[in-house]
Amino acid sequence: MKVDIDMGTTATHDAAKLDIEELLATRLLVQGNSGSGKSHLLRRLLEQSAKWVQQVVVDPEGDFVTLADAFGHIVVDADRSEGELIGIANRIRQHRVSCVLTLEGLEIDDQMRAAATFLNALFDADREFWFPVLVVVDEAQMFAPAAGGEVAEDARRASLGAMTNLMCRGRKRGLAGVIATQRLAKLAKNVAAEASNFLMGRTFLDIDMARAADLLGMDRRQAEQFRDLQRGSFVALGPAMSRRPLKVTIGPVETGARSSSPKLMPLPDAPQDVEDLIFTPAPEDFARPPVTRRAAPQPRATTDIMEDLAHAASVQQAEPEAETPGRRPPMDAEELEVWIAETLAAITASAESAFRSDSELYQDFLMRGRMRRIAGAPLSMGEFRLRLAVARSGVDEETASGEAWQTALSLATGVTDDLQGVFLMLAKTAITAGPCPSDAEIARAYGTHSARRARRFLDWFEEQGLIVLHQDHTGKRIAAFPDLDAQTTGGNADAPLSDGNGRVEAAE
Numbered sequence: 001m002k003v004d005i006d007m008g009t010t011a012t013h014d015a016a017k018l019d020i021e022e023l024l025a026t027r028l029l030v031q032g033n034s035g036s037g038k039s040h041l042l043r044r045l046l047e048q049s050a051k052w053v054q055q056v057v058v059d060p061e062g063d064f065v066t067l068a069d070a071f072g073h074i075v076v077d078a079d080r081s082e083g084e085l086i087g088i089a090n091r092i093r094q095h096r097v098s099c100v101l102t103l104e105g106l107e108i109d110d111q112m113r114a115a116a117t118f119l120n121a122l123f124d125a126d127r128e129f130w131f132p133v134l135v136v137v138d139e140a141q142m143f144a145p146a147a148g149g150e151v152a153e154d155a156r157r158a159s160l161g162a163m164t165n166l167m168c169r170g171r172k173r174g175l176a177g178v179i180a181t182q183r184l185a186k187l188a189k190n191v192a193a194e195a196s197n198f199l200m201g202r203t204f205l206d207i208d209m210a211r212a213a214d215l216l217g218m219d220r221r222q223a224e225q226f227r228d229l230q231r232g233s234f235v236a237l238g239p240a241m242s243r244r245p246l247k248v249t250i251g252p253v254e255t256g257a258r259s260s261s262p263k264l265m266p267l268p269d270a271p272q273d274v275e276d277l278i279f280t281p282a283p284e285d286f287a288r289p290p291v292t293r294r295a296a297p298q299p300r301a302t303t304d305i306m307e308d309l310a311h312a313a314s315v316q317q318a319e320p321e322a323e324t325p326g327r328r329p330p331m332d333a334e335e336l337e338v339w340i341a342e343t344l345a346a347i348t349a350s351a352e353s354a355f356r357s358d359s360e361l362y363q364d365f366l367m368r369g370r371m372r373r374i375a376g377a378p379l380s381m382g383e384f385r386l387r388l389a390v391a392r393s394g395v396d397e398e399t400a401s402g403e404a405w406q407t408a409l410s411l412a413t414g415v416t417d418d419l420q421g422v423f424l425m426l427a428k429t430a431i432t433a434g435p436c437p438s439d440a441e442i443a444r445a446y447g448t449h450s451a452r453r454a455r456r457f458l459d460w461f462e463e464q465g466l467i468v469l470h471q472d473h474t475g476k477r478i479a480a481f482p483d484l485d486a487q488t489t490g491g492n493a494d495a496p497l498s499d500g501n502g503r504v505e506a507a508e
Helices: 020-026 036-051 062-072 082-095 108-123 152-171 206-215 220-228 272-281 283-287 305-316 333-349 351-355 358-372 381-391 405-412 415-430 439-446 450-464
Strands: 003-010 015-019 028-031 053-060 074-077 100-102 133-137 174-183 198-200 234-237 242-250 468-471 475-481
Touching: 003 036, 015 242, 020 133, 020 174, 020 333, 028 036, 028 206, 028 415, 036 053, 036 062, 036 133, 036 242, 036 333, 053 062, 053 108, 053 439, 062 082, 062 100, 074 082, 082 108, 100 108, 108 133, 108 152, 152 174, 198 206, 206 220, 206 234, 206 468, 305 468, 333 358, 358 381, 381 405, 381 415, 405 415, 415 439, 415 450, 439 450, 450 468
Parallel strands: 028 174, 028 198, 053 100, 053 133, 074 100, 133 174
Antiparallel strands: 003 015, 003 242, 198 234, 234 242, 468 475
């Protein structure tokens, strides 16, 4: 049965129709910055399709609970045990009741676990209950993040797995995913890639505009139009709406969110005794229990054996040695800095150093220091890793003294230790306007022979908003750094790796 619902109007003032049956088979991705009208769009979609298809809404902020009064949705508070959520989800599918799973009031880890439990239960329902269900997930980047953040790893994995099942395997079980996100770059690619219908709203970041243009098959120069979209306007593409990019203005809705955008209103006249009014305590202030705030997650404790050994050596060397005739005098700070730079250059000059672990190289560094009779560890393990990454980047003194390189070093501190060398090599190439390194060169900078892994590194940098990848007119790869206002020239991504003697070796 073909059912078209009215989503609003097109640029030519025609009705913007959405085929619900086609949507159930092809899924939908909605993207737009905060304030672009995503929630309004989802509400319009839910209201218009409520009488035609069962709906399940995963609602992080409790904004869609107002659907209950007007359209009969059951509101499910997610603050329940895992068994309760599974049982409710099973009965939701069995009796074909529309519901809103509200996650309001839960910590982000608990929101992810509850959403994962509920979605997996919908997915694992008995075959006889595989009726069509429109599953709407607002703020999808929370439940399918592109990278790990300050959340428990088990919660992230469970949530990402549930979202992947919904978008990749849910169609045969009657589940049609509709996901909305503020940032495409923060949404896992394997989840976003399964949608065949897109509604792209206002966005300002270059990386999100580029991703949106790629998904819509538009030229990247056309991506500028996403900055100019008004609130409530979206560019639609997909078999359920239009085979060509189509600008759509979403129509009005019957229900409203409990929260709304802030509106300006005049301030009241200030009373004359305003200080007494504010600073005089009320009796209930002393009876109010203290607010317990959740502590920020602590990084996982790790023990670096080499760093412990270096610390032990520095303790043993704390007492000054008696001067011995013929023995080299101790270095001052300037001489020590020169020695560190020369030693790092010597270590990185070896062709094998790229494929040795940082711990091995740090041991080599400490050994050279002991041979030079340097007391303790000249650098900690963390400092050594960063200095090693700088040395591997091949930056010259003139470039290193520039403001762009200092910005690159600051950005590198937000990258995992193992990727700092790769990031700084790319940044140095962009600052000096050199050709973009090949996959084989990037792989060697990381210490691997895998070109596929090198391409994943670039994808991860792009997802974090650190770089933007594009191509020149000949198809060569260019890496642009928005924060540095610099980019590489075109480089052949598939170029083989040279060993410096005229021979080449291909990456795996």
